[in-house]
Amino acid sequence: MIRHIVLLTWTDDATEEQKAAVEKGLAALPAVIPELRRYELGSDLGLAGAGNADFGIVAEFDSVADFEVYRDHPQHHAVINEHIVPIRKARTAIQFEV
């Protein structure tokens, strides 16, 4: 199983509406990308002091090929370009085998 994680930090002037649009856009992806076996989206609870990211994405795929379908899917790219990029200050990601 492939675990894919993205942690995002928003710009200081990102609005609640912009952040909500990211979550709404991503939440629509499992319906159009069946390769997404599990998909968690969440905003930081701030339990561990400073230095945390603001928003996390945790996805699960059966294979690298399935991850690549998601990675390259046009509706995914639309969410990235229209909603994430305008308020993205920092991004860290990883893919590992579980």
Next chain:
Amino acid sequence: MIRHIVLLTWTDDATEEQKAAVEKGLAALPAVIPELRRYELGSDLGLAGAGNADFGIVAEFDSVADFEVYRDHPQHHAVINEHIVPIRKARTAIQFEV
């Protein structure tokens, strides 16, 4: 359920032995911290181009209180201080509700 994620990037001179010591130290924690409901450790597969972290930790807890037991556990701190800090170039984390 609380999802806790840490993404780490190692220093350029980190050795394979040092990286293995991190994984070994962390992998011993579920046996001493039963609050850890699920614990995934993995090294980046490099499927998404540049900018990925090197190592990821994904943990699951039933509650914030359980997360805090892990966060503050002395054996966890020993792994951080003895094995992670010496080779840590960057760290990003998040905790969110699932």
